[in-house]
Amino acid sequence: MKAIRVHQFGGPEVMKLEEVPDPQPGPVQVVVRIHAAGVNPVDAYIRTGTYASKPNLPYTPGTDAGGVVAAVGAGVKRVKKGDRVYTTGSSTGTYAEQALCNETQLQPLPDNVTFEQGAAMGVAYGTAYRGLFQRAEAKPAETVLVHGASGGVGTAAVQLARAAGMTVIGTAGSEDGMKLVKEQGAHHALNHSVEGYLDELMKLTDGRGVDVIVELLANKNLAKDLSVLAKKGRVAVIGSRGSIEINPRDAMSREADIRGVTLMNTSEQEYRAMHAALVAGLENATLRPVVGQKIPLAEAARAHAEIMKHSGAHGKIVLIP
Numbered sequence: 001m002k003a004i005r006v007h008q009f010g011g012p013e014v015m016k017l018e019e020v021p022d023p024q025p026g027p028v029q030v031v032v033r034i035h036a037a038g039v040n041p042v043d044a045y046i047r048t049g050t051y052a053s054k055p056n057l058p059y060t061p062g063t064d065a066g067g068v069v070a071a072v073g074a075g076v077k078r079v080k081k082g083d084r085v086y087t088t089g090s091s092t093g094t095y096a097e098q099a100l101c102n103e104t105q106l107q108p109l110p111d112n113v114t115f116e117q118g119a120a121m122g123v124a125y126g127t128a129y130r131g132l133f134q135r136a137e138a139k140p141a142e143t144v145l146v147h148g149a150s151g152g153v154g155t156a157a158v159q160l161a162r163a164a165g166m167t168v169i170g171t172a173g174s175e176d177g178m179k180l181v182k183e184q185g186a187h188h189a190l191n192h193s194v195e196g197y198l199d200e201l202m203k204l205t206d207g208r209g210v211d212v213i214v215e216l217l218a219n220k221n222l223a224k225d226l227s228v229l230a231k232k233g234r235v236a237v238i239g240s241r242g243s244i245e246i247n248p249r250d251a252m253s254r255e256a257d258i259r260g261v262t263l264m265n266t267s268e269q270e271y272r273a274m275h276a277a278l279v280a281g282l283e284n285a286t287l288r289p290v291v292g293q294k295i296p297l298a299e300a301a302r303a304h305a306e307i308m309k310h311s312g313a314h315g316k317i318v319l320i321p
């Protein structure tokens with residue numbers, strides 16, 4: 001089969017399409033025929049070799065994909081050949097025609113959801129769910145700001161919060177992005193590249209502020225976030241690309257919490273709850289992953305250059321083998 005291989009850490013150009021042996025399932029393993037692989041910023045961080053966890057070289061990048069079960073080991077119980085699935089990880093990497101997975105890394109992909117949408121699920125929806133519910137403990141009737149709502153995680157957070165009965169305010173950096181955010185169910189969209197946009201937010205909440213902030217670029221926004229939180233508000237820090245100075249008094253006076261989010265810290269029990277909720281959301285169509293660019297697998301380098309622009313207004317990038 002064909003797969004992207006990385007033999008040395010570095011820029012996008014270190015990813016090369018190569019011929020590798022087809023994977024064979026062990027007793028509790030599953031081979032998935034990949035129809036679309038999701039591209040996430042973390043794939044690019046890992047490829048540079050500077051990320052906290054480093055794979056052994058050579059390796060195939062990618063954790064997310066939508067596909068069909070091609071073969072199962074004798075001890076596999078949860079899936080069978082021919083099942084449509086989305087992946088939340090694999091042993092061999094998903095930037096490939098096939099991937100070897102444990103059955104616990106597979107979730108059913110309902111018939112109303114495309115493989116490309118399945119490839120947009122694992123990291124983006126998992127992180128949005130963890131940030132909103134498992135870390136920020138967002139509840140129906142609360143008001144949520146999704147700060148960076150036009151990207152993979154942000155669109156997922158908007159859909160999840162809206163479906164759970166929250167008032168949702170989302171930001172984007174362009175008119176197109178704001179339109180996209182509204183289409184995902186946000187009650188209001190603001191432009192984070194326009195000065196004074198958070199004054200607008202205070203007006204929308206009658207001066208009270210928001211209960212929860214899902215923050216996608218904390219190094220730019222955390223100080224401002226603390227100033228627009230309601231009393232007992234929580235900021236879920238999902239994305240940050242540097243450091244920032246904050247005024248601790250803003251947190252003190254509100255008894256506010258800053259809560260870090262790392263998808264990889266999800267426990268087994270939390271993982272089961274997360275994906276039960278996400279699959280139900282796909283089935284009832286409250287979750288509708290937005291797919292933007294479909295790029296041939298051979299052009300994975302171009303996909304990584306795109307993902308690092310940190311502009312999400314055009315939907316999820318997926319690779320097609």
Ligand code: NAP
Pocket residue numbers: 040041042123124127147148149150151152153154171172173174177192216217220221237238239240261262263264307309310311312313
């Ligand atoms: P993405 O699809 O590239 O989206 C990036 C988002 O950031 C877009 O909505 C973009 O909006 C927004 N943005 C740009 N400038 C901003 C600003 N000044 N303020 C607020 N938002 C701004 O990326 P993604 O997959 O959603 O990931 C987003 C971040 O979360 C990345 O840093 C990623 O590494 C991180 N992440 C963390 C975890 C975790 O476990 N903690 C898991 C997944 C992702 P416009 O393009 O409209 O300006």
